[in-house]
Structure formats: C-alpha cells, structure tokens
Amino acid sequence: MSEKIVVIVEDEVLLALELEDLCADLNCQVLGVAASAQEAREKFAGLRPDMLITDMELAEGSDGIEVAQTMRRRHPGIGIVTCPPVVPRS
Numbered sequence: 001m002s003e004k005i006v007v008i009v010e011d012e013v014l015l016a017l018e019l020e021d022l023c024a025d026l027n028c029q030v031l032g033v034a035a036s037a038q039e040a041r042e043k044f045a046g047l048r049p050d051m052l053i054t055d056m057e058l059a060e061g062s063d064g065i066e067v068a069q070t071m072r073r074r075h076p077g078i079g080i081v082t083c084p085p086v087v088p089r090s
Contacts, residue, residue: 004028007049009067010083011035011059019053037062041070051079 006028010016016033023030031047034040036059052071054064068080 004050005048006030006051006053007040007044007047007071008033009035009037009040009052009054009058009064011055011057015055015083023053036060037066037070040067044071048075049078051081053081053083055083 004027006023008016008019008023008030010019010033016035020030020033028051031049032043034043038060040054049071052068054067056064058064058067064082068082071078071080
C-alpha cells in the first residue's frame, strides 16, 4: 500500500501539530498546513493530495466547507475529513 498524501487546514496550532503527528503515525505524508481557506487555496494550488483534513471554523472568518468545495473541484476523488464531523442531511 502506498503512502497517502495529506493536507491539513486547522487554525489552532497545537491541533494542527497533533494532526501532523497522527498522520505521521499512520504513515501519511503531510504536504502542508494552512490556517484559513485563502491560505489553503494559495498554498495547496499545485498539490495533488489524497486526503484533506479540515477544521470547520477557520481563521479570517472562513470555514472548512469552503476549503472542501475548492479541493473537491480541483481533485474530485480526494478524501475529506472534517473536524467536527459534518453529518449529511437526510
């Protein structure tokens, strides 16, 4: 099984570091961490991650839904994990 490539969007530094450590423990390569939707768009523009881990409430008044929508448009097959989890509507 090949190493999964992950990007993290989390505005709380300690949580971002914990997520990086967790990814490393799971043999995933973290390509970068961003604190806001704008920073994620700029920082991850040329990257091809397998997985996005994003907080739902981010810096600069942005949110994880914005990040997830942008990443899904760029990479239709990307896996997305939100913190806290978003429950689909019935």
